[in-house]
Amino acid sequence: MSKRNLLAVALSLLSLALLWPGLVEPVLTIRATIELFGTERELTNETRSVLGAIRSLHESGNDFVAGLILLFSVLVPLTKAALLVPIFVWRSTPVAYRLARVVQAISKWSMADVFAVGMLIALLVAKGTANLSAVAGPGFYFFTAYCLVSNAAFQALKIDEPVTAR
Numbered sequence: 201m202s203k204r205n206l207l208a209v210a211l212s213l214l215s216l217a218l219l220w221p222g223l224v225e226p227v228l229t230i231r232a233t234i235e236l237f238g239t240e241r242e243l244t245n246e247t248r249s250v251l252g253a254i255r256s257l258h259e260s261g262n263d264f265v266a267g268l269i270l271l272f273s274v275l276v277p278l279t280k281a282a283l284l285v286p287i288f289v290w291r292s293t294p295v296a297y298r299l300a301r302v303v304q305a306i307s308k309w310s311m312a313d314v315f316a317v318g319m320l321i322a323l324l325v326a327k328g329t330a331n332l333s334a335v336a337g338p339g340f341y342f343f344t345a346y347c348l349v350s351n352a353a354f355q356a357l358k359i360d361e362p363v364t365a366r
Contacts, residue, residue, distance in 0.1 A: 231333045
């Protein structure tokens with residue numbers, strides 16, 4: 201195995217180690233208040249992880265949104281990681297090459313980076329409102345790190361197209 205592919209494996213393992221806390225640790229705390237008769241009253245103060253948000257969306261009947269977050273923040277990353285094993289087991293074969301192409305295609309559809317940017321935008325918008333505050337939790341930073349490391353891993357991955365006899 202080349203040094204480049206060893207780096208890809210190491211980065212993939214690191215990305216998986218970052219993914220778990222990115223999914224279960226608090227991602228965002230949102231606090232909303234209102235001024236009522238000279239007293240500030242708290243309307244909401246919620247902290248959610250990615251998995252907690254999925255569960256909460258499902259319980260409130262927002263299954264489509266919950267499903268999208270589940271697909272792109274949980275299932276796509278785990279599928280990419282799982283496909284790495286057969287790619288290296290069958291390296292230099294047409295199967296490994298096709299699987300590597302599938303992973304590259306899946307990566308394009310992954311919304312992990314969109315999720316991270318969306319969280320940042322939510323933070324910026326919330327900071328502009330006097331009665332609404334948003335604070336990024338450790339899960340946000342773990343998930344963002346997962347996104348960056350995972351992308352680097354698959355950029356490092358090099359599977360040559362097999363030569364076929366014609």
